[in-house]
Amino acid sequence: MNDLNSIYRDGFAVSSIPNDLADAFLRHAKADVFHPDKPGSPDVVAWEEDDPSKSFTVPLHYLGPMELIGLGKETEHFRAHMGDWSRTNVMLQRGKRGDSMGWHHDAYDPMHIVVIIYLSDEIWTPEDGGQLLLGEGDINSMGQLVDESRVTVKEAVSPNHGTAVWLINTNPRWVHSVSEILCDKARYTLIGQFGYRENVMRANPRKRYGNDWR
Numbered sequence: 001m002n003d004l005n006s007i008y009r010d011g012f013a014v015s016s017i018p019n020d021l022a023d024a025f026l027r028h029a030k031a032d033v034f035h036p037d038k039p040g041s042p043d044v045v046a047w048e049e050d051d052p053s054k055s056f057t058v059p060l061h062y063l064g065p066m067e068l069i070g071l072g073k074e075t076e077h078f079r080a081h082m083g084d085w086s087r088t089n090v091m092l093q094r095g096k097r098g099d100s101m102g103w104h105h106d107a108y109d110p111m112h113i114v115v116i117i118y119l120s121d122e123i124w125t126p127e128d129g130g131q132l133l134l135g136e137g138d139i140n141s142m143g144q145l146v147d148e149s150r151v152t153v154k155e156a157v158s159p160n161h162g163t164a165v166w167l168i169n170t171n172p173r174w175v176h177s178v179s180e181i182l183c184d185k186a187r188y189t190l191i192g193q194f195g196y197r198e199n200v201m202r203a204n205p206r207k208r209y210g211n212d213w214r
Contacts (some may be wrong), residue, residue: 007074010154011174012134013166017072017117022162026119028061029188034094041101042093042189051104052089052193062090066192067105074166075113075194082112085194095130095159095187103137103148106169111195114167118159119188125158129182132157132165136173143172151175159187169193 005011007013016022034043049055067088071079076149079085089111106114118130125132137151156179157165183186 004130007166008077010134011136011163011171012176013074013170014154014155014157014163015166016162017069017164019162022119025062025065025117025162025190026121028059029092029094029119029190032092033047038048040099042095042099042187045092045094048091052091053087055089055091057112058090062092062190063088066090066125066190069115069117070113070166070192070194074115075175076188078113086197087111089191089193090191091191093189093191095178095181095185095189097181099130099178099187100180103135103145103151103175103177105172105175106167106193107145111169111193113194114169115192115194116165116167117190117192118161118163119190120159120161120185124160124183124185126156126188128158128185129180130159130185130187132159133177133179134165134167135175137176139172139176145175147187159189169195 029045033046035046037044047055047057047059061140067085070085070088133153134155134157135151135153137148138146140146167176
């Protein structure tokens, strides 16, 4: 894994999962049923809800291992301060030629840390497209990007088998995007989101506790 401090300094860190676990995830993903999303976007798996917190039928062969991944060394420091996760969400996508995603922040309250795991039978190179771009941008008072064209790209990651990208999900300045897929390889993305059922960092504390809240 890259310097673990980078997840707190830059909002992300790149690591990997064991190859046998990645192989198992890929076998399950290939057997899953996917539905088209909006044009130019990855297909979504049939068991996934639009609101990830309402996906109550995540297959155990994804959910069980993902819960263990969320308790790994990458999150030890965070959990030492906040406690073990009380909630884990799982999402699965299948990208294809022409798909891409613009700059965005995964604002799924109350998920604090996200891991993006890539699964593929083939080697991906930058020329294939489909890279995960990790960046930082200026935001307005609503936490929205002011100018997508001025996002500073900090790293580009090709979606190779078993690659895991960890994202801190509490700062909307830290954003990511996916470049257009320029090849016919299937780009499977398994996403784990870890958080707590109560998140005072995003819970409008003054509305809930009064104007004297500190």
